[in-house]
Amino acid sequence: MHKTITVTLLASLLMGASAMAEEVNVYSSRHYDTDDAFFAAFTDATGIAVNRIEDDADVLIERIRSEGELGAADVFITVDVGRIARADEAGIFQPLEIEAVEEKVAENLRTDDWTAFSTRARLIFIDKADVSDPPQTYADLADPKYKGMVCTRSSSNVYMQSLLASIIVNEGEDAARAWAEGVMANLARDPEGGDTDQLRGIVSGECDIALANHYYFARGLAGEVSGLTEGIDGIGIVWPNQETNGTHVNISAIGVTKNAPNPENARKLVKFTLTPEAQHLLASGNNEYPVVEGIEPSEAAVTMGSFTADTVPLGDVAAASTAAQKIYNEVGYK
Ligand SMILES: [Fe+2]
Known part of the structure; x- marks a missing residue:
C-alpha cells in the first residue's frame, strides 16, 4: 500500500x-x-x-x-x-x-x-495433522521427502532474500543455490501472497509446511486474523536450526x-x-x-516460546542479498 x-x-x-x-x-x-x-x-x-x-x-x-x-x-x-x-x-x-x-x-x-x-524471527510452520516428521532446519525444507508440501512467498520479497543471504553467509553460495533449487522443487504451489497467506495456506489445507515471520502467527494468536485464527490450533511451530547456528532473525x-x-x-x-x-x-x-x-x-x-537466534552479523547478510536475488533468478524461483 x-x-x-x-x-x-x-x-x-x-x-x-x-x-x-x-x-x-x-x-x-x-x-x-x-x-x-x-x-x-x-x-x-x-x-x-x-x-x-x-x-x-x-x-x-x-x-x-x-x-x-x-x-x-x-x-x-x-x-x-x-x-x-x-x-x-x-x-x-x-x-x-x-x-x-x-x-x-x-x-x-x-x-x-x-x-x-x-527483531523478528523467520520460522517454519507445519500442519500438525499432516506432518509427522517436521523439518528441523531451513536446509530440511529442501529435502525431497517434503515434495509438494512447502509454501513460501515470492523470491522478490526482501524477507526471502535475507533468509537466503543468511544461508550464503553461513554455508556459502553453493549450499544456498542447492537450497533454493530444493525448496522450489518441494513447493505446494507457485509462491504467492504475504506471510499471513502462507499460514492461511496451512489452515486451508493447501500447504503442509510454510515459512513466515513469527509475528504473523502471534497476530493470529492475539486477535482475530481471518483465515488463520480459526485454524491456528492445528499449526505447529518449528524454531529452525536450534542444534546448529540458530534461527534467522x-x-x-x-x-x-x-x-x-x-x-x-x-x-x-x-x-x-x-x-x-x-x-x-x-x-x-x-x-x-x-x-x-x-x-x-x-x-x-x-x-510462542523461546529460541536460540543466529548471531551472524546482519550487515554481512545484507551484503549478500544481491547474490541471493541472483541465485533465485538463476534457479527460476518465482
Ligand atoms: Fe512483515
Whole structure:
C-alpha cells in the first residue's frame, strides 16, 4: 500500500510555528499503528515534535537521496536489514556515534550507520495433522521427502532474500543455490501472497509446511486474523536450526540521515528507541522482540516460546542479498 501521511503531534501545535519549536522529521516505511504511541511518548518525554512521512522504503530512500542537502528527513526507519542496508548503500546516512546504541544493542544487529530497535524471527510452520516428521532446519525444507508440501512467498520479497543471504553467509553460495533449487522443487504451489497467506495456506489445507515471520502467527494468536485464527490450533511451530547456528532473525532499524536538519533531535530519537518504554511500544505492538535485554516481548510472542537466534552479523547478510536475488533468478524461483 502506498500512502503518505504527515503527523504533526500535539507539541508542535502547542508551540505554534515559532522558529524555536524543536522538531524531528521521520521518514518511515513501518506501517504499524502502534508506532503512533511511540512517537507520542517521545514528544511527551522530550517536547520535540515529530513530523512523520510514511511510504514504501525504496520511495523514501530515493526521496532522501534526491533531496540531498535540501532534504527535510532527520531519520529513516524501515523493516528488514535488506532495506536499511539499501539506504546505507544509497549514501543517505551519517555515522550514528551514539554510546547508548553501542552499550545496549548486540553488535550483529547494527553497523556504524544504523541500528536495530526490534527483531523478528523467520520460522517454519507445519500442519500438525499432516506432518509427522517436521523439518528441523531451513536446509530440511529442501529435502525431497517434503515434495509438494512447502509454501513460501515470492523470491522478490526482501524477507526471502535475507533468509537466503543468511544461508550464503553461513554455508556459502553453493549450499544456498542447492537450497533454493530444493525448496522450489518441494513447493505446494507457485509462491504467492504475504506471510499471513502462507499460514492461511496451512489452515486451508493447501500447504503442509510454510515459512513466515513469527509475528504473523502471534497476530493470529492475539486477535482475530481471518483465515488463520480459526485454524491456528492445528499449526505447529518449528524454531529452525536450534542444534546448529540458530534461527534467522531480522530487524526493524533506524538511521540518522546525512543531511539531517535536526541531527541532535534525530540522535535523541534513536536513543529513545532503546528506553524501556519505547522498547515495549515498538516491539510488543507488532509482537516483535525488544533488542534491549531484560524487556519482555508481548504475551503472544512469549506464548510462542523461546529460541536460540543466529548471531551472524546482519550487515554481512545484507551484503549478500544481491547474490541471493541472483541465485533465485538463476534457479527460476518465482
Ligand atoms: Fe512483515
